[in-house]
Amino acid sequence: MPTRSRNRYSALSLLKHGLSHHENWQRAWRNPTPKQSYDVVIVGGGGHGLATAYYLAKVHGITNVAVVEKGYLGGGNTGRNTTIIRSNYLWDEAAHLYELSMKLWEGLTQELNFNVMFSQRGVMNLGHTLQDMRDIERRVNANRLNGIDGEVLSTAEIQTKIPLLNCSPDSRYPILGASWQPRGGTARHDAVAWGYARGADALGVDLIQQTEVTGIRRQNGVAVGVETNRGFIGAARIGCVTAGNSGVLAGMAGLRLPLESHPLQALVSEPLKPCLDTVVMSNAVHGYVSQSDKGDLVIGAGIDRYNGYGQRGSLHVVEHTLQAICELFPAFSRVRMNRQWGGIVDTCPDACPIISATSVPGLYFNCGWGTGGFKATPGSGFVFADTLAKGKLHSLAAPFTVDRFHSGALIDEHGAAGVAH
């Protein structure tokens, strides 16, 4: 049990606090003044950074840890994504990492005593061409043999699961089948950051918000701490988990990363009564959608292909996405978009992350998650904590070092998406 028992959440605690007009709830986390130095400083207070801190304390007993966040906890991509969770990746390296994550998701609410609303309503990837179907078969088979749940659905099975989906053979790109991962689903994104934050704080981790890292101090080539707008914070090891800003952080240490930051847009509809039970994704028609517990249709748009840190993108990208949604769900045409926004995704050339030591001893990076970051949160934190604790890459992280861009050992989830013929 990670949290102090007096602060434990339950129906009973709600009842108790309700009777005292909720005046006695404790803080979910402290607001500490930074100490002079820590065993580990984690730069970036998003889901991945907070998970890393939590597992450092929980699994490795390293509690003299600070998470330094320039804004507020979970304010980056953690709170800006479409909350899809799946582990049906093609390549072994990616599949093992995401499946570790999936297993952690499956117990996360209880682990954190914070309901992250992990909803295993299944993730469906639609196939619209014969090559889509070959790729789906290939991926589902690989998943099965890797111990990851998955099956291939026929059009009729798809229609049963999603009555509003346009399964007509006369549509422009008829649905020929789908892959289906029943254990996939969605979670409440903010709750993940808050749950890890509360858990880490309870174990003694300092969560330092509104503090921007402005430099990485090195002595004799070794990283010794971070400069911040609130002064220097010393650290034996530094883990940078700053998603779209990783390139900027790397630059502070004189390093380069094979990353480009792009806007990734998303939108939600107005809340509707339940009308879509699963997560539906279509690469060929370029849209993905699920319905949140609040009733919003949560829709992912494509990546804007220019570099951008603006947390916004171009309207035409969203227009194309809604064309795809109306094509897949003609009944949603009269539904209305309530809000659109953008995240900044740091993408690697092979669409897989970088979990790596660097040429600066003591400095580690965990970045490049592209569009796959949210679902990886627990697993990413777990292996990165292990790496920071031991000073040696966790075995599941080993294939993801930056070296692969020199050796050529890419884990090409992009390429695996296939090329039209």
Place this chain on the structure above:
Amino acid sequence: MLQIYCPYCQELREEEEFSPSGEAHIARPRDPESLSDEQWGDYLFFRKNPRGLHREMWHHSAGCRRYFNVERDTVSYVIARSYPIGEDPAGAMVEGHDHE
């Protein structure tokens, strides 16, 4: 949606006519065989990705089909200038901006 000045067409046109084509001014090594794997990998995959002014290549794919360079702020998205391939590679990074 961005509005981009094509230095060949000499017109401001909509982003939908263009395709972004990555960081500009990455010269292909003259003798790839002489490079180490590390040097070659740097050329292949490592990009500047700055937060701020950035020089990038665009293709007027639904227009004149020419590639050209754009200097754009990656936060404000303000375009400082567009210029043809091969022009002013060293001096292009300027403060301020003006489309005209």
Place this chain on the structure above:
Amino acid sequence: MSDSQRRLPAGGRLDRKQKVSFTFDGRPMWGLAGDTLASALLANGVETVARSFKYGRRRGIVGHGSEEPNAIVQLGSGAATVPNLKATQVELYEGLEARSVSGWPNLDVDVIALLGVFARFLPPGFYYKTFMAPARLWMTYEHFIRKAAGLGRAPQNPDPDRYDKINRHCDVLVIGGGPAGLAAAREATRQGSRVILVDEQSEMGGSLLSLGGSEADAAQLQWRDQTLAELEASVDVLLLPRSTAFGYYDHNFVGILERLEDHRGLTSPGRPRQRLHRVRARQIIMATGAQERPLVFANNDLPGVMLASSVRTYINRYAVIPGQRLALCTTNDNAYQLALDWQEAGCDIAVIADTRPEAEGVLPRLARERGIDVRTGTAIIEASGRKCVSGALLAPIHAGGKSLTGPATPVECDLIATSGGWSPVVHLSSHTGIRPIWDDEAIGFVPGPHADGPVAVGSAQGIYCPLACVEQARTEGAAAALRAGQGAGESSSPSPDIIAALEEPAQALFLVPHTKTTSRAPSQFVDFQLDVTAAAIELAAREGYESVEHVKRYTALGFGTDQGKLGNINGVAILADTLNQSIADTGTTMFRPAYTPVTFGAMAGGEVGDLFDPERYTAMHRWHSEQGAAWENVGQWKRPWYFPVAGESMEEAVQRECLAVRNSVGILDASTLGKIDIQGPDAAEFLTRVYTNSYLKLAPGKCRYGLMLHEDGMIFDDGVTACLGESHYLMHTTTGGAAGVLGWLELWRQTEWPELQVYFTSVTDHWATATLSGPNARKVLARVCHDVDLSDEAFAFMDWNSATVAGVPARIFRISFTGELSFEVNVPANFGRHVWERLMEAGKEFNITPYGTEAMHVLRAEKGFIIVGQDTDGSMTPDDMGMDWIVGKNKSFSFLGKRSLERSDTRRTNRKQLVGLRTVEPNEVLPEGAQIVNTPDQAVPMAMQGHVTSSYFSPSLGRSIALAVVKGGRNRLGEKVFCPLADGRNVAAVICQTVFYDPDGERQHV
């Protein structure tokens, strides 16, 4: 109360002759032309229009526009039903059917409300703290949470309406048709600008439409009419009423949704229902106005508590009196206008509670002169009533607004109007990431500074006096015109004839104190739609959710379909107060598009259904269609997949087509292959740089197959290039890769090798291609082609020739993807069908058989020919495909991708390599995509060796064949491997060579 009592006998912008009947929750009612659904509901005495989201509390109409949080309705039924419309924005039409989206079984008896007694146990974020045990029940809990959540219902059938889009350009786009917008638009027009003026309401005028009958009001309305008339008369002005600028995007791009037909009925047969205007403006003027803030006090969500400006609008614009006895609570002079109009309408005023210590402005004095009970230093601290307001509690309030200074006293009333001041509407101006900044004088956030962006005018900039608004708007209108290149920047309009009462400063008051602490007082609502109270905000801060974004996300403040238009600023201020910091330091959350919700269909426009993506047809498409071809989508192309004859299954058809090619002759429509015409003295050099092999010695009349790599060494396209003449080549690409390859060639030519003289033209659509393949191909062709010697000696494999085929000039390529004798006949596309039909006639004697892509795939797999994108996946090198023979290692130029082939990982010997697979059981066809393991007797995760890329039953060989990539596969020929399938079977297969048929290639050389 009857309608006649609610509707004033005169006034309003209504057509009293035109009664409009409608239903609400099935109850028949009527209103007047010019009503909104909200004004008609009020006129019909409807008080409860919704039950609240979380606590099931009764809710009434609060506002009169896009800010309305409560009156959310479902319009109509069936395929055309529309969920979640705000009744305040629905124009009434004959036969309109509206239903509330909340309340079960109905608004009056609501089950959720029964849970209201538990409300105190449901603080913000309660769901994060419970439903955790037992873990297995979460999905059950969630099922009920989902059922309880959500507003309206999505239609269940395809949208019967259509939508369109229009791109527009203008000099000056003015957003908002209120006084400031009208003034700015007129000024810019006079300077010679092309102007678009957009407003969300049915007519231009904004707040002017809510004015009453006083002399000053009449003058302002007259000014509005004159200004509008001038704009209407100008050819340079486009007026867009019923249109919402919902998003401001980069580089002065604005999305505007025009509701063309919604005011006429549920559907609009034959006409587009809504239109998306995509506007690129040189200059933008935000005249988006200001939103009145409600005061936050106990039970302020009771039906009968409304915004002062909204009550005034209902009286003056719609001639509806939403109550009989009014209590007004205000922090400012402006709201006194309501009291005066209310009195003018002949109704009672219980009291004006002015929270300021004194109120000596023009309007308060006028109110006192008219005998209204004005009590300063007083606030309404609580509304009372069961189903709706029946009274209010008044209490003296400290000048600082933080505490009460005396006991509360009740007052009887059936309507409470409140005004907490005004918040500039800064949503649009912050869509591009510019944070609004707090202005103490305006008591609101005003737009942050834009380098090159829009300017805000009038109350959107925190200028609330109508006269000053218009003055500033004129100045900015002229300035915007100047920046757009028109006029001299000098404003030309005469001073407007507007009389406006000077107003004394307002008080900043965001939470009215209660006799009890916030956590113990009756609920004080900040965000009505999401049931967020002041106590919830305090609690969030207490729990450490201190950032304004945390509070928003933890409490859901501002997440509703009203985008928090009423609650955001009060919420931020309450948070600031809780944290004991300034509002400026607390900041606001970022506003995101859309300002008001936008129909998906309108965003999609016409590009749905058949127009979702263009379909590309070959010249022979109709012929294929007439033969009943089954189709395969390849890129945008429709290609015949197979040609079933009566009663044939796909399998039977494909077998027949394959055997026809092997035994006699088949004909394939190969027109979709990409074709790029390449010319220039350096063309051969260029080709040699972009392909793995050399073209320097390819002579005219000859063809060569090439592999194209990206710089990472991975195959991305392949095809045959023919030398058409000196410095003239024709490159074939894969069907789906054509556009990408052209861009790739241009990229290298333009950016790296500008010195090479070489030019590219896509000619894919210029040519139609009929491929004759099979032992009788020559005989067939010879019947329609007489000017070329087709013999093997004269016209060898990998040659091409100009010829006349069926009277049409043609290029014939002797290349083969089937391994049979093949001629690819290319003719100008317009002759495609003619030549095809002549070839069919010529082949009749040989039972010429049209074949589709599936047979083509089988035939090429029998020969071990790869399909890029099927047998490769973007991680395959030429060597992986066993095609090292095509890599020119000694070329002087380091061709694209070459260096990558020498990296440590690409030199690995255990890379996945293309091999053939023969199943041990010859009739067993492996599924494509099956994974390969060495032994099936292993635990998961299994060590996968590769996968099956292509797999077919080969009719010519009478057994199954497959291509696969297997780790180190070329060194494992003869080894047995297994494919564990989803059905539990493990299919054994033996690794073999990739060429299954005619391994020596004799058949294509005959």
